Amino acid sequence: MPVKSLFDLHTHTVASGHAYSTLKENLAAAKAKGLIAMGTSDHSPGMPGSAEKTFFQNYRIFPKSVNGIRLLKGMEVNITDFEGNLDGGQVMREMEYVIASLHSHSIQPGSAEENTQAVIGAMKNPWVKIIGHLDDGRYPMDYEKVVQAASSFGVALELNNSSLLDSSARENGRHWGRILIQQAAIHHSYIVMGSDAHIWCDVGRMDEAQKVIEEISFPNEKILNYTQSGLEWILRKR
Template identity: 25%
Template sequence: MLVDYHTHHVRCGHAVGELEEYVQAALAKGVVELGLSDHQPILHLPPDRVAPDSAMRWDQLPDYVEEALSLQAKYAGQIELRVGLEADWIEGQEEAIGRLLAAYPFDYAIGSVHFLGDWDITNSAELWRWAACEPAAVCTEYFRQVRLAAQSGLFDTLGHLDVIKRFGQVSAAQYEHLFEETVVAVREAGVAVEVNASGLRYPCAEQFPSRRLLEMLYSHGVPLTVGSDAHQPSAVGAGLDEVYALLKSVGYRQVCGFRARERYPIAL
């Protein structure tokens, strides 16, 4: 198992396990490179609107980075650890996101669209919001935000590209027509895309992105990285054997890793 560039831990409020437990799980499973990428503190909502289980608190972020860097040094020679952050793309918050990412020596930053305004579309507790929406319109806005995230230049890779399908609230017919414009925007921005295995564990029962979207990304030469999106140590590497087999069948012969915000190839 080559790389797993998407993991969380107890500080984010909706995961369990300490960082070192994830490292030990990766070692046990033969992961060559492990990315520590917990969720940034929420920056676009007032404190009284932030659920305690949504992300790290601001006061936890320095400790997270310090601990991750310490583990990187401790396990040098045993596993390649990369220190990252899963950051929210929020339109209008570009400067704040940039300052946050520049404040720490991250190896990489995942840019993910979780929020449409104050609605966390990836949160099962907010599924009730779909009842008041036109699903096709939500999809259109979601992929517009993905394109903006790509074009922002803030991120090294884009997380769970078609996560809008996670809970089965929309069908492929409502968003696949948006793929071409989105893939072109990603290619022109020069950003990588994450293949996130967690979709295999959700109602959509499919990795993010779908095979069709992966085939389009391949045809446009868009580089990929891979992540389990583990929220407990036992989930490190979960689904990645299936993902790597899929990537090879699509035509990919390499994925990418990151060091000091620089991308490099890793042969499959």
Template identity: 25%
Template sequence: MKFDLHTHHFRCGHADDRIEDYIQAGIKAGLAVIGISDHSPYFFSDQDRLNPGIAMAKSEFANYVDEVLRLKGKYEGRIDVLLGVESDFFPEHIELYRSIYARYPFDYIIGSVHQSRGVSIFNRNRWKGLSEARKQEEKRHYYKLIGQSAQTGMFQVLGHIDAMKGYYPAFSDIQADDAIDEALKLIADSGVSIEINTSGSTKDVGGWYPSDAILERACHYGVAVTFGSDAHKPGRVGDEWELVAKRLKEIGFTQWQYYKNKQPVVVPL
């Protein structure tokens, strides 16, 4: 059974086309299940749409939910459309986000760390001029945030947990295995999944998030896994699903899962 829990659309400001285009692409790709999970608004901001090229407006959020639910009904029997959202993780605003999400019937919420110390994780300039010790400190802080996100109980999936390497491939070589292991233990204890996210192939680093090395450690600690293409255009829906499934089996995973009504649905590999 093929599924993809991580897709976007035009509302976030940096993805193409409509939600329905992604659903139709999912059918064409042979998916049984597709999750729609566009970027959450910056709910803490006084502005309706802080950073228009990154996330949807607060005033569009209810419309987003309504559209997904309408399309869920329209495509019933052809593909199972799930209501999700990719939520930024801001520790200082977690209760605000929790209270807003509680108003809607989400099948799952992806928790993603997109900023660390107020700077985008994709900003390659954050590494300029840093000593090796400072680089290690920054990487440890990033994984501390990821561990904290798992402990909130708000997320079913954690998004792209080594995406800091996206435009800075040397990130993977920074020594911080202790911090990664601690985060993976917290993730396992919390019962949330990490996604294998194939959008890394669209960035400088190439490949997937997370690396095979992290997936091997995740398998060791009993971390659950899921799949997300992180598609920002319909043509990437389900991208490399078969290759990911094959690699997971080689690493030692026997199953992965998606979520419906916030409950895991296990799919054998």
């Protein structure tokens, strides 16, 4: 029986431009799933159709909790080159956490060496707490080097539930997700599960990610979603 996930930090609202639910709808879904916390992480302005920086700056009006759900202020930024530069700008400093990800809108896949260098470069940014959906076969990389760097920089690696669905545009997510988890187990790195929800009914959905974790027999104590202290580890200052 899988351990219950307590939080979901990878969720999107209509502000991302290609998602379909409001923040209120997402929070209601988090409440229904029994989560203690939900992070909202709309795409940075570099994603076509997404919000401008003033949207993220205005996060300051958020209450700390809504109907008993802790509301966390996040942002998913694009890795824009093979040096690991990001398009979040100075507004990243105002977030409680930042997810950095490779998206085809911002960077075309390179060689395994280039993609690895891009991800590790992003980890060096002190505002980045999570590297998103590393399970996309379109972006081959050296998972051992990525996992070792994550341990060194204190960054969590995401096992993305959306990547494991049949509807995903990413390639071979289950295969690469297993490899990521296997390397994380060897090098004692932290994994965070994220729904990557673009519609309210996917908020808090971790079922496919948990199947991969069980298949690999990955230690529960290295899954950050399972404890309050895991959440605080992500939110700490690097």
